[in-house]
Amino acid sequence: MPYRPPAAMLELDLPKRKRLKADPVKIAVAGTTIKLNPGFLQTCAEIANEAPVPVEFHFLVGQATGLTFPQVRNLVHRLMGDKAVVHKHQDYASYMKVIAGCDMFLNPFPFGNTNGIVDTVWAGLVGVCKTGREVHEHIDEGMFRRLGFPEWTIAGTTQDYKAAALRLIENESERRDLARTLAGKKAIEKLIFKGRPEILGERIQALLKNLHGAQARVAVTEAK
Incomplete structure (x- = not known):
């Protein structure tokens, strides 16, 4: 099944990240407020503390407006201190510019991402x-495999x-090689935005x- 590209995405001209040696590894975490749970945030805090190089988490929190934003910000800072920047709900262009300024991303769990992976x-x-056994836990897995991650x-x-996150954080050359071969507009356009939308109809027809x-068969059996 293909995804439909949002019009706002196609209009963007994102700047390329120019990372200096002194810069921390910037990690994008995209998700709405309901996806930020204690287990996931504690894992992020452990990754930040165990990382062998400086890191800076950027939490791009959808629905974080009004009084909700300081609550989310205070919770994240309580766990992660100055290793985290919490962004309130933004317009799409501003949100994407923050992501483009990062070096890698971490998906929330157990409720993962769909649009966030595309972004x-x-x-x-x-x-x-x-990944996990529930549907909302393994959609990410399917998209990662479709992208060839x-x-x-x-x-x-x-x-x-944690081990995978720390590996990406520590190994800049590997991270860059993977990004160069697996990520970018062409990957999303080819592997996510193209597909066979008729699959849904075919599956329903088969069912x-x-x-x-x-x-x-039941009717025949009963007739006998």
């Missing part, structure tokens, strides 16, 4: 996700998630055909 990869970033970026446990066949 971050479109901006040229690679990142890490965590390495299997180690799809974590099955929190420890694997109905199977259902009608089963009902017919």
Whole structure:
């Protein structure tokens, strides 16, 4: 199934990140307020503390407006201190400029991302996700595989998630190579925005055909 490209995205001309040696590794975390839960935030704090190089998390929080924003900001800062920047809800262009200024991304869990993956990869970033048995936990896994991301970026446990994040943080050359080959506009346009929208109709038609066949067999059995 393909995704429809948002008009605002196609109009953007994003600046390329020019990272200086003294800069921290900037990590984008895109998600609405409901996705920021204690388990995920604690994992982010542990990654920040264990990273072998300076890091700076950028939380791009959808729906963080009014009184909600200082609550979210205070919670994140309580766990991560000055290693995190919390952005309130922004217009799309401003949000994407922050992402384009980052070096990698981390997806929230257990409720992962869909649009957030499109946004971050479109901006040229690679990142890490965590999968699980519930539908909302493994949509990320499917999108990562469609994009050709390495299997180690799809974590099955929190420890694997931390290890993958720390690997991307520490290994700049590997991170750049992955981004150059797997991320960017062309990757999203080819692998996410193109597809076979008729799949949904075909699957529903097949289900109905199977259902009608089963009902017919039951009717024949009962008639006997």
